[in-house]
Amino acid sequence: MTATPLLRVEDLHVSFSLRREGDWPWTPLRRLHAVNGVTFDLAEGEVLGIVGESGCGKSTLARALIQMVPATGRAIWEGKTDLLSLNRHAMLKYRADIQMVFQDPLASLNPRMTVGEIIAEPLRTHHPELDTSEVKLRVKELMDRVGLLPNQINRYPHEFSGGQCQRIGIARALVVGPKLVICDEPVSALDVSIQAQVINLLMELQRDLKLTLIFIAHDLSVVKHISNRVMVLYLGQMMEMAAGRELYGNSQHPYTQALLSAVPIPDPVREREKVVIPLTGDLPSPFSPPSGCVFRTRCARAQGICAEKVPVPLPGDHLVACHFPGPAVV
Amino acid sequence: MVIDSTRMKSLADRLAVDEVKGRSLWADARKRFLKNKAAVGGLIVLLLVLVFAAFGGTIAQYSNEELDFSIMGQIAEKGGPSLANGHYFGTDDLGRDLFARTVQGTQISLAVGIVGSAIAVLVGTFYGAFAGYVGGRTDNIMMRTVDILMSIPYMFVLILLLVVFGRSIIMLFVGIGLISWLDMSRIVRGQTLSLKHKEFIEAAEATGVSRLIIIRRHIVPNLLGVVAVYATLLVPLMILTESFISFLGLGVQEPLTSWGALISEGSGTLNYGTYWQLAFPLFFFVITLFAFFFVGDGLRDALDPKDR
Structure with missing residues (x-):
């Protein structure tokens, strides 16, 4: 990549200090490492998919970028500003450029506000100079853009379906004209048929408005459909990152291979022939992640070195954090 | 700024359709409330009591301070309720018109109840919402302060206040205002804690809305349901507190009066056969509490x- 990336994330760490029930005030706090040294570049207009199991730090990673959780490391915006070093006031300017779409469509809308007020909120925050009629015009334009009838502007969230609520959420994210939109499992709470509509809407908007998207999901097929590049996370660490087709066709990391083999194929004949690579054991506790490679406790290829050294991906377009990368062996 | 003019034309056609009016949660609640006969009945009674307090004075034939010398000394025989001599509710022990005094007692008691409740709503809501939303050490300090204030026996403090600073209606408001918001702030804080992690609050934070605006725009409107209910139930409690204080003889000072003071006087003279001196104030007291x-x-x- 020659051009300056829109966002360059370097060695991002997020950890939480937790106290167990019944601990004494002087007991040392337990540290939970939610995100552990993630590094990636995000080019302008790119769609980065982030996949992983529940609790692997996908949402935390996204929230860290907009200072919703305290993080260390660097997140360089347009090659100039480190977002993580900004204070509350300085960050405000960038919040208009980075917007977020949430998982639960209804819960992310204030039930006491009309749709018009909800969509207008970022606009009123970042452009207080606009008068009421301009705001209303812009809100109606956005409603039309995301496939809602603009005459519904005075309705309340509970009068809409889940898919429509998610469209409201998308309109709210786009109203200030952001450059980067972080979609935190935007379709996980929706019906499959509605999922397709929302994904297509997002893709269309991404293309037309030249948006950069970070698309978080635990559904690999959804991510495949929308993303240019995909990152696989496990216990807060990047396992593999590659262009979508490369990752799905030529995965090198045993974890990615296990994940891909678990995706159901909508064809009974092929589904029956498919070989599932089972993952043994449970996700290790994030309080005490395994030494070396965090995946080694569940990996068929694990050997002595995996417990000693953290695998470092070789630079390139296809990053694999594994000591023994290679195609799936069954 | 970001308005795209090429789309405006197609938009204009769609805008020609009239805006649909939304049905807010408040409108839903109003509909459910109006279906509840007991509640609507209570509301009507309350309105009647309010009308009585506001306009009763214009019907009264006597002022509340005037002694009727033609009746004095023969209260039990001549002081009963009568339309003929203008004492609609009879007279009290000194020959003062009980109708006028009941009107005044109603005014004072309602004022105490509503002021106490209003202080609770204003102070309690913002105190609780702030503590709950900010959280952490601020929350701890604020709520422990409430705990300490609550552990003080308030009736004792109220009586001391009235004894030390003298009996006055202002002191009564101050005393009741001091205690009324404590429970409210706890309830509001609890609700705020459950609201705080909702995604719409997170969405507002992600956009960069300031804390005070989040409290005002997102938290308080979602608390108002609970606050409204608790405030309505707080008014009768305040009236009861005031009545109890007045019953002890520490409340409002003559010639002012309140339901508690009137009931106290009425019960004191019950043995002399002047039942109306107790019955009329008690009637208003009871129906108002029931209605609230x-x-x-x-x-x-x-x-x-969902709560049923």
């Missing part, structure tokens, strides 16, 4: 249909 409780119950059912 019915309205409060109705509001709770209307605002939180």
Whole structure:
């Protein structure tokens, strides 16, 4: 990549200090490492998919970028500003450029506000100079853009379906004209048929408005459909990152291979022939992640070195954090 | 700024359709409330009591301070309720018109109840919402302060206040205002904690809305249901507190009066056969309390249909 990336994330760490029930005030706090040294570049207009199991730090990673959780490391915006070093006031300017779409469509809308007020909120925050009629015009334009009838502007969230609520959420994210939109499992709470509509809407908007998207999901097929590049996370660490087709066709990391083999194929004949690579054991506790490679406790290829050294991906377009990368062996 | 003019034309056609009016949660609640007969009945009674307090004075034939010398000394025989001599509710022990005094007692008691409740709503809501939303050490300090204030026996403090600073209606408001918001702030804080992690609050934070605006725009409107219910139920409690204080003889000072003071006087002279001196103030006292409780119950059912 020659051009300056829109966002360059370097060695991002997020950890939480937790106290167990019944601990004494002087007991040392337990540290939970939610995100552990993630590094990636995000080019302008790119769609980065982030996949992983529940609790692997996908949402935390996204929230860290907009200072919703305290993080260390660097997140360089347009090659100039480190977002993580900004204070509350300085960050405000960038919040208009980075917007977020949430998982639960209804819960992310204030039930006491009309749709018009909800969509207008970022606009009123970042452009207080606009008068009421301009705001209303812009809100109606956005409603039309995301496939809602603009005459519904005075309705309340509970009068809409889940898919429509998610469209409201998308309109709210786009109203200030952001450059980067972080979609935190935007379709996980929706019906499959509605999922397709929302994904297509997002893709269309991404293309037309030249948006950069970070698309978080635990559904690999959804991510495949929308993303240019995909990152696989496990216990807060990047396992593999590659262009979508490369990752799905030529995965090198045993974890990615296990994940891909678990995706159901909508064809009974092929589904029956498919070989599932089972993952043994449970996700290790994030309080005490395994030494070396965090995946080694569940990996068929694990050997002595995996417990000693953290695998470092070789630079390139296809990053694999594994000591023994290679195609799936069954 | 970001308005795209090419789309405006197609938009204009769609805008020609009239805006649909939304049905807010408040409108839903109003509909449910109006279906509840006991609550609507309570509301009507309350309105009648309010009308009585506001305009009763214009019907009264005597002022509340005037002694009727033609009746004095023969209260039990001549002082009973009568339309003929203008003492609609009879007279009290000194020959003062009980109708006028009941009107005044109603005014004072309602004022105490409503002022106490209003202080609770204003102070309690913002105190609780702030503590709950900010959280952490601020929350700890604020709520422990409330705990300490609550552990002080308030009746004792109220009596001391009235004894030390003298009996006055201002002191009564101050005393009741000091205690009324404590419970409210706890309830509001609890609700705020459950609201705080909702995604719409997170969405507002992600956009960069300031804390005070989040409290005002997102938290408080979602608390108002609980606050409205609790405030309605708080009014009768305040009236009871004031009545109790007045019954002890520490409340409002003559010639002012309140329901508690009137009931106290009426019960003191009950043995002399002047039952009306107790019956009329007691009647207003009881129906008002009932009405407030019915309205409060109705509001709770209307605002939180999942709670039943």
